[in-house]
Amino acid sequence: MILADTFQALLTTVGFSTITRSQSLFGVTGLFLLPLCLLKNLSSLAPFSLLGIIGMLYTAVAMAMRYLGKAYHVPTGGKFLADVPANLQPSFGTTGATGVLQPSSFILISMLSTAYMAHFNAPKFYTELKNNTLERYNKVVSSSFAISIGIFALVAGLGFLTFGSACSGLILNNYSTKDAVMSFSRVAVAVSIVFSYPLAFVGARDGILDVFNVSQSKRSNALLNKVTVAILSAITALALKVKDLSFVLSFAGATLGNALIYVYPALMFRKAVKNMGDDASKGLKVEVKFAMLSAILGVVMGGIGSVMAVKNLLAG
Structure with missing residues (x-):
């Protein structure tokens, strides 16, 4: 979905305005995703992971430039505002910070998952991982998550401050296709997703x-190739x-995300402590509770998030 929209916008920028979203999707799937997902050794993609990180950092900087420069500011008639469809132009209400207390806020929580x-x-x-001791692994994971949290928070904040309630699910859709700075962000995001896609796949x-x-x-290899083609075709x-x-994002976060983050780890931990029998310390048994x-909190949040995501879809 992201790649289809991104490549369509990029093609529009360079003059191919007649390319449809479906054509963009088939093109990127056949030319990039399928060959990469068929690779048996993904180590060759390592350099592109660093390139993807640089691309995300550039996108955050570009969004900050456009927000601070008021290029999409409604009251002052931002430089690129006229090129943005009416439904994607900045829109701000009066609810304020109390909006976090509304049930719809669970949609955002689910997305974050x-x-x-x-x-x-x-x-x-x-x-x-090189020298894969548990201590080194924990250090790498902790630092990676900390950096990710910082980037996610920055991009989400800048997107909302710029466009408010008009924010698209893919925030780059809000920016003009004539905006060269943001068009390069689309290239950066496309490169990042294309080369990280096989890892998740x-x-x-x-x-x-x-x-x-x-x-x-x-x-x-024959079986892996067949399964790869079948799954990618379904996606x-x-x-x-x-x-x-x-x-x-919201529905997947409410279901799969909450399960992976809150429910499954808790169940696995409880099972591990149970298997220890009398060797399990009192502290571990308390930690199980x-x-x-x-886990219960995850189920509750997931249930509310799923309902709100569906309601929001039907209302839209």
Whole structure:
């Protein structure tokens, strides 16, 4: 979805305004995603991961420039405001900070859950980490999450301060296709997603094979290729029909995100402590209760978030 919208906007910028979203989606899937997802060794993508990080940092800086420069400011008639569709132009209400107390705020909470859904790749990252001691792994994960939180908070804040309630699920859609600075941001985001896509895809593909109890010895290249094509085809078909990124993020966050963050870890921890039997310390047994409390909290937030995401979709 993101790539389809991004590439369509980029093609419009360079003069190919007749390219449809569907054509953009098929093009990026066939030319980039499929070949990359068919790779058996993803180590060659490592340099592009750094390039993707640089691209995200550039996007944050570009958004700050456009906000501070008031290029999309309504009262002053921002430089690029006239090029933005009416439904994507800045819109601000009077609710203020009390808006966080409304049930609709759970939509944002659910979206935030998707920001850190990398759990399925944790074993792979640990195995491939150089000098992979547990202490070093924890240090890398902690610093990575801290940087991610900073970037996510900055981009979300700048997007809202610039466009308010008119923010698109993909914030770059709010910016003019004639804005060269933001067009380069689209390039940066496209490069980042294209080359990070296989990492998430392989994790999902391996998870599906695990569900069907396909052993490593049976995972031949031929089988992996067939499964890759099948999954990517299904994802592409869904992307053709589902165009509201905010719904995908909020609903996926409310269900899968909350399960991965709050529920599954708590259940796994409880099982691990139970298996320890009498060797489990009193402190661990007390910690299990807090873990299960977080699981219950995750279920409640997930339920409310799912309902609000669906209501928001139907209302839109």
